[in-house]
Amino acid sequence: MKNRPFPPANGTLRDELSDQQPCSPEFQRHLDHLQRFRTLLDHANDIILLVRLDSRRIVDANASACRQLRYPCEILVGMPVENVIDFESLQWPEELEEGAECRTISTQLRRREGGMLPVEMLMCMEEFGDTPYVVIVARDVTERLRAEEVLRKSEWEKGLILESTQELIVFHDTEMRILWANRAAAESVHLTREQLKGRYCWELWHQRHSPCNNCPVVGSVRTGQPQSAEVIDPDGQVWLIRGYPARNAEGEIEGAVELCLDITERKRAEEALRESDRMKTEFISTAAHELRTPLTSILGFSQVLLDPENLSDAERKEFIVYIHQQARALSGMVADLLDIARIESGQGLALKRVFCTAGELVIQLSPFLQGGTERSRFELAITAEATPLLVDKAKMAEVFENLLSNALKYSPPGSPIRIVGEIVGESYRFSVADQGIGMTPEQVARVFDKFYRADASDTAVSGLGLGMSIVRNIVEAHGGRIWVESEPGRGTTAHFLLPLALPEASGKGSNVEENSDR
C-alpha cells in the first residue's frame, strides 16, 4: 500500500459519485464519507497540501496548513506553491517519476507575512485520474529544533568543562567498567575514548587485576558518599582520586564519577618545601650553636678580665687576643647571614668591580696564606699572572678564604693544599685542591645548598653551612661558574671560572680604579 494521505480522493470514488444523483441516499452517504475525511484532515496538526505537478498550484489545503502558514484557506488554495516553498532549496519534481514517489526533506516554509517555518516535509507523487499531483505533508519542527539547540549547547558546555581540565574524568558503572571518559583520561593511556569503554580503570592506570586497596571510587559506590584518596603507582606517580556516587532520578546508585589528578609534582614540591623547612630549622639550631661558640670565649675571657688582679700581663694580652679573634669570627658569621639574606630577598650581591690581574687576587691572600701555622701546606701554581679580570676584589678574597678554609678543615694536618690559576679558553680558572677526606657524590651534589654541611654533627668543622652557597653566588654574579670534584678518601678540588676582562677596557679602566684607590 502506498502512502496515501488523501484516501477518499481516488478515481474509484469519483467514478462512483458521478453515477449518483444528488440527494439520493447513495450520494448523501458518499458526501458524509467525504465530510468525515475532511474533518479528520482538518484536525491533523500537520500541514497537508495538494499541489498540481504541471501548474504548481495548490489545489487543496487542510485547516492546519492555512493556520500555520497564516493564509485564509480561500487564498492559499489556488496559490502557486512557490509562494510557500523555496524551490531552490529542494528538488521539485519536473514530471512524474515512477518508483520514487515519496521523499522526506527538512526545509522551511514561507509564511504569509514572510516568516519562515522550519518543517520536516514528506512529498509524494500521486496521480488522480490522469493528472499528476504532489502531496505535501509538513510538520512544524520549531520546538524540536529549539530543544536540539538547547541540548547541543549543554553538550558543548559540558564538553568544554570536561575537556579543558587536566583532571582525568571517568564515569563508571557499578562494576567499575568505564562508560565514559574525557580526553585527558584517554590521552593519559594513549587510547581513544572509544577504546576505554568497558575497560577497568585499575588495569589501564594502575597495572592491576583488581581494584586498588581503599579505592575511593569503589568506596563511593559502596557507601553512597563521596570519597577521596591518594594512590601511588608502581612507577612513583601520585594520584589524587575522588569518587562521587552517580544516582539516577530514583536515587539509586547507577555508577560513579571518578576525578583523578596527577599530583606527583605537587607532592614533590611539598616534599622539597618540607625538606627546605627542615633544613632551615636545623640551620637556626646550628646557627645558634655556632654563634654561642665564639660568645663563650668573648663573655668568658672578658669576665675574667673584669677582675685582672690575679692575671699576669701576658695573660691579659693573651685573653684580649682571644676576645678579638672570636669577635671577628662572630662578625664573619653575621656577615654571611646578611649576605645570604640579601641573596634570598633577591637583591643580589652588590659588587664593586675593578680591573686587576689574576696574580693580584692571589697576592691579596698573603695574610691568610702566610699568617697561620698552616703556611707550609699551601702550594701556588699561578700561570698568566697578568691576565686582566674585572672583579670585586674583597668578594673574591671571600671566595678564596672560604675554599681554603674548607680545604684546611676537611684534610689532615700537614697535607698539601694546591692553588692553581690558568687561562682556559675565554676564562681564567682558579682551582683549590686538597688531599682530605673528600665527599660522596651525594655530598658533592648538595655542597652549594644553603645550610648544608657535609657532616652536621661535627663541630670541629664549624660554620653556618652558608659559605659555599655565598661563594657560588659571588662567582655567578661575576658571570663565572663554580663546581666541585671530589672522591671520598682522595680529596676535593673546587674550580671556578672568571670571564677575561676585555683588553681595551682594562687599559683605561684599571688606571681610573687605581687612581681612585689611592
Next chain:
Amino acid sequence: MLKKILIVDDQPEVARLLEIVLRREDRQLLFAANGEEGLAAARNSCPNLVLLDIMMPGEVDGYEVARRLKKDPATAGAHILVLTAKVREQDRQEAIAAGADDYIAKPFDIIDLKTRVDRVLG
C-alpha cells in the same frame, strides 16, 4: 689532697678559659681535645670531676664519653659536668640520660661555673 679535673673540649680557647677560671693550688687540671683522648685520660688519672663538651670531632661524642665513664667501675665515681652549646631541653635530657650529673649551657657565667665546681670538689 689534690683534686683532679679533666677538661674534655675540642676548642683550645675554651679549655684555656676553663683553666684560668678553675686553677687552684689544690687542683690538678688535665686536658683532652676529643672523646677518645678524654676516655683514655679518665682511665689513667681517675679524675674527681670531668668537664665534658658534647659536640667534638671523631667517633666518640660527649654523650658516649659520659655513658662509658659511668659504665666503667674505674671511672664511674667521677662527677660529670656537661658544658655545651647544645642548649635545647632535649639536649639537656639526653646528657642526663647519658649519665651527666650536671649541665651548664655555653656561654656560661664563670662565677656560676666556679660555684658548682667548688660545691663538687669542696
